[in-house]
Amino acid sequence: MTLRHIPDTLHYGAPKDPLRTEFDRRSGHFSMAENHYHRDYELYYLFSGERRYFIKDSVYRVQAGDLVLIDSNELHKSGDSGVPDHERIVLYFSPEYFAELPSEERDLLLAPFTQGSPLIRPNLQERLRAEELLTSLLAELHERPPGYRLRMRHMAGELLLLTARCFLRRGPVSLPEPTPVQRKVSDAVRYINAHYAEPLELDELSKRFYISRSHLSRTFKDVTGFGFAEYVNITRVREAQRLLRETDLSVTSVSELAGFDNFSHFGKMFKRLSGMSPRTYRKLGGTLSESAFDRPAAPSE
Structure with missing residues (x-):
């Protein structure tokens, strides 16, 4: 066949x-x-x-x-x-x-x-x-x-x-050098990955990487496929999931260590991205079944 x-x-x-x-x-x-x-x-x-x-x-x-x-x-x-x-x-x-x-x-x-x-x-x-x-x-x-x-x-x-x-x-493929814009976005992504527990604002990153706020917002989405706030929330929820799986910290402490300054916002983001509440996630041992991360992707609008 x-x-x-x-x-x-x-x-x-x-x-x-x-x-x-x-x-x-x-x-x-x-x-x-x-x-x-x-x-x-x-x-x-x-x-x-x-x-x-x-x-x-x-x-x-x-x-x-x-x-x-x-x-x-x-x-x-x-x-x-x-x-x-x-x-x-x-x-x-x-x-x-x-x-x-x-x-x-x-x-x-x-x-x-x-x-x-x-x-x-x-x-x-x-x-x-x-x-x-x-x-x-x-x-x-x-x-x-x-x-x-x-x-x-x-x-x-x-x-x-x-x-x-x-x-x-x-070994892996040798890739062509990224464009200056791609390099700046990759630097911004690495910064978010390392500093998710701190306050992260688009204005601050635009100054740090010498790129206008509107240009960073647009190119971040173009290069990564994620909006800036969306990517920050995903990164923080991923860390929260890890802490819930690997530690006995309270859900409130997990929220703070993952970078959320508002517990209610943490709960909403976690449920939206994981398909369940933080407490349910911990109770199930950190196993996602039909979460947003495991569902088959649908065509973009």
Whole structure:
């Protein structure tokens, strides 16, 4: 079976499964509408088209044949690059998927997710092998013969190994120098990531990075896909989630340490972005099911 015989959409797995898969063939221009991060490690492969991808604090132009490796809990958002139509597959691997492996194998498979640039550009031979594995995986999912889940898990593991070996041979892609505007926005993002617990105002950052308030607001959205206030709130909620998972601090203390100066605002933002209250999140052990970060993205308006 070739890729053109695969339906336009195929999804596999529930939120708590060790392996989940999403394939989508999209026509026209498309950008993710949802803020997005999750505890799973994400492997993204672009069969055709071109995408713009904001990950952590930088923007990457992804072309057909590229692999994108996104670390656990890393903020990311894909957007339109100006080129219509694309086909992509995403594999989500839970931390538990790797926890069962011997430490040497776990470190090997996780290396591309945690070191350097998230973008890997396989050579032609590696690309053909990756597409062979992925197309076979999708064919199994589409046809569902006996044992298809077992074969899907096997091929997903083989793809991880192929990716790790590709990374070890050549490392991440050397990207072109960012434009002065992109560099300023990346600097602003890094500043927010480091100072989320402090008051953060657009006026202050515009002075710090020598760029007008209106220009910073516009270019921040253009480069990252997030509004300034939206990104600050996401960063603070992510930290609050971490504190709720990893400490016994009171919810009020968590709110303050994450940078919220108003407890009511904290509660509203947390519920809006996480899909549940801080106390419910802690009670469930920090597991998001149908939150804003895990729902399939809808087309932008």
